[in-house]
Amino acid sequence: MAFVFKIIEKENINLVIPLVQKLNGNKISFEVLEQRFSEMVNQNYECAVILDEEKLIGACGLWFCTRHYSGKSVEPDHVFIEDDYRGQGLGKKFFKWIYSYALSKGCEAVELNTYVSNSASHKFYFNEDFKILGFHFLKKL
Numbered sequence: 170m171a172f173v174f175k176i177i178e179k180e181n182i183n184l185v186i187p188l189v190q191k192l193n194g195n196k197i198s199f200e201v202l203e204q205r206f207s208e209m210v211n212q213n214y215e216c217a218v219i220l221d222e223e224k225l226i227g228a229c230g231l232w233f234c235t236r237h238y239s240g241k242s243v244e245p246d247h248v249f250i251e252d253d254y255r256g257q258g259l260g261k262k263f264f265k266w267i268y269s270y271a272l273s274k275g276c277e278a279v280e281l282n283t284y285v286s287n288s289a290s291h292k293f294y295f296n297e298d299f300k301i302l303g304f305h306f307l308k309k310l
Contacts, residue, residue, distance in 0.1 A: 172259065173220040174266040177228075182213070183198040185228040186219065192249040219250065219263055226251045227263060233274065240277035243267070247289070248281075260293055 179182065180205035186202045205272045208214075211233055219227030245267060261302055271279060283290040 171222075171264070174224075174263060175218060175220070176231075176270075177218045182206045182210050182216060186218055186227055188225070188249045188251070189247050192247055205221045208269045217263070217267060219254075219259065221254070226254050229263065229267065231267070231271075233276070239280060241275050242278040242280055243271040243274070243276045245279065245281045261297075264297055271309070 182207065183203055186199055186206065187289070189202060190197065209230070213232055215231045215233070217229045217231055218225055227248075227250040229248045230245055232244040233241070235241045244265075247261075248263075250263070263307065268279065279299075280302070281294070281299070283294065
């Protein structure tokens with residue numbers, strides 16, 4: 170199979186919303202995500218996707234920033250690959266592409282958050298040599 174990894178154009182960002190809804194168990198409406206993504210694409214955010222031919226099968230948001238403790242970094246966010254494509258090494262290839270892309274943008278580090286309940290992702294990230302640095306806290310206002 171010839172998969173394509175690329176950055177999706179800002180004007181096509183809504184194409185990833187159904188994948189993000191699956192990742193979040195359809196807890197956030199399309200309309201809310203549409204509004205949020207319209208704001209995100211105007212910040213330090215890009216979205217990488219995986220295509221199988223023309224079919225969108227995976228997505229990963231990329232937040233770029235500079236932090237005092239890690240330098241210029243990228244934070245992969247809402248990483249999702251369709252169920253039928255999992256367990257085939259595609260995630261590893263996707264992250265290899267992401268690392269290369271981040272290096273081309275001058276990044277020194279990759280850091281991310283993952284849901285506590287997503288143990289499959291924990292195993293994947295440990296296998297990618299990520300280390301647990303701290304806890305992510307959230308308080309809704």
